[in-house]
Amino acid sequence: MLKCSGFVKLPTHSSGGFDHADVHLESGSVFVAHTANDTIEVIDGEKLAHSLTIKGCPEASGVLCTQEVGLVFAAARGAGKVCCWDAAKRTPIGEIPVGPRPNGLAWDSQLEHLLVADVEDFGARLVDPFSMKMLRSQKLPGRPRWCAYHSKTRHFLVNIRNPAGVALLDSETMEKISFIHVSCMGPHGLDLGPKENVAFVACDGGTVVFLDLLSGEESASVPISGAPDVIWYDERRELLYCAIANPGLIDVIDTRSRTVKEKVETEVGAHTFAFDRVRQRLYVLFPTSCQAAVYEES
DSSP, X not given: OEEEEEEEEOOOOSSOOOOOEXXXXXXXXXXXXXXXXXXXXXXXXXXXXXXXXXXXXXXXXXXXXXTTTTEEEEEETXXXXXXXXXXXXXXXXXXXXXXXXXXXXXXXXXXXXXXXXXXXXXXXXXXXXXXXXXXXXXXXXXXXXXXEEETTTTEEXXXXXXXXXXXXXXXXXOOEEEEEEOSSXXXXXEEEOGGGOEEEEEETTTEEEEEETTTTEEEEEEEOSSOEEEEEEETTTTEEEEEETTTTEEEEEETTTTEEEEEEEOOTTOOOEEEETTTTXXXXXXXXXXXXXXXXXX
């Protein structure tokens, strides 16, 4: 069962909150998009303390750590750019113009390219972080939410709010491969399951849909406690963690039985969190009390 083991105080804000966060697994550092303050907050995962504020990321939204090459990306939704840092040194590398309002991110670990999905012009852009250049772009069928990379097919997956579904793009050419329709409204959170053959799609309609990526069909759906946002899959325990802002819960789904096995109270408005799969730890971002609650499996 998930138990709260402590809290990490973060810089305060007058209104607004946090968005996506991710963990640099080697160091345990957690990079948090502090949207309200236009910053990235860094949590020391060993000391369980706030260690650094990185400024200059207006409307910080999507955050992604690339474990293989040790980079951290953050979408600056208010400035039309993606910021890049060295994850271990926590030093800036550069900024890539991708405009107008970047949000969702996904990393192709084979070609070492970054996908950036934009919530204003509904575009997907492919970026080379080493040359700091945009390579290609593609129009999406609707407003994108979160994204993922499927290494077996070498496709990017992009959740589309309306029409409800997942767009598949070729990771090299950015050509549209297919569009998988989802039966529940508002696909939002996205993660990949066992051996990457299953995609978990958390939908605004209060359901997590299981997509079989080999057949392109829905294989199951699990009702949850409300409209979700961020989800993370724990392959070791075969559990899916799903953040629900209202009433403030983490729904824990057993992906084998396809049932909600636990509902963990957080804070009203807590819609985002990060998962450290090495240390088996969740960092749930509380927007009202301006802190990260640390949860561990007991």
